[in-house]
Amino acid sequence: MSESTTTRQNATDHEPAATRPPIAPPVLRRQPWLAVLACAALATGGVLGLVTWMLMSTSQDIVIAAHDLDAYEVVDADDVQVVSVTLDPSVSAIPGRDAAALIGQRVTGAVEAGGVLSPGLVSEDAFPPEGQSVVRVTLTPDQSGELSLEPGDAVRVVVSAATAQSDAEPTYTSAQVAAVRVGASRTVVEVLVPHEEAVALSDAVVAGRASLVHDSAVTSDAAGGGE
Incomplete structure (x- = not known):
């Protein structure tokens, strides 16, 4: 083998490899509609939470008729029920804490099942009425x-x-x-x-x-x- 050939081979063996360009990371494209949907979901959840909080904060325990009650009927423990509801301020109702005090009193008028008992619908006055x-x-x-x-x-x-x-x-x-x-x-x-x-x-x-x-x-x- 000649000297020139050997020199070319040595030069080829020591020649640095070609540098490859770095691979760029993938570009993440944002979807506008996903952002809008996420904002809408957050807003809806906030409104529902606010409404739930308002309902819970304004509800009250009241007494209702557990079944149909006839006028002048003596109230028994099975005749009334305490429920938690949100009432219009204009509606008069007996608070749930007073349910036990109604036992033995009389309703002054017919009340349908589920009807709200107001103070005027229950009386502890003697029966029959005076006169x-x-x-x-x-x-x-x-x-x-x-x-x-x-x-x-x-x-x-x-x-x-x-x-x-x-x-x-x-x-x-x-x-x-x-x-x-x-x-x-x-x-x-x-x-x-x-x-x-x-x-x-x-x-x-x-x-x-x-x-x-x-x-x-x-x-x-x-x-x-x-x-």
């Missing part, structure tokens, strides 16, 4: 068949003449149903009447001369009148 008495009117199946009475309904206790030969017109007394007790052979309706007329009406009931007429509303006059 009134309870008279029990017994109705046969024929008399009660066409009547659908509930506590609180307005009625008139109609009293016929003492004798069949009398030409006297029947009289009546405006009353309000306090309770209805349906039996197999008779229906007993307890009505609230003016105290001064209770004895005469009871006598008419015993004599079988009293019947009931169902009215659409409580009449203004508490005393009876001829028709």
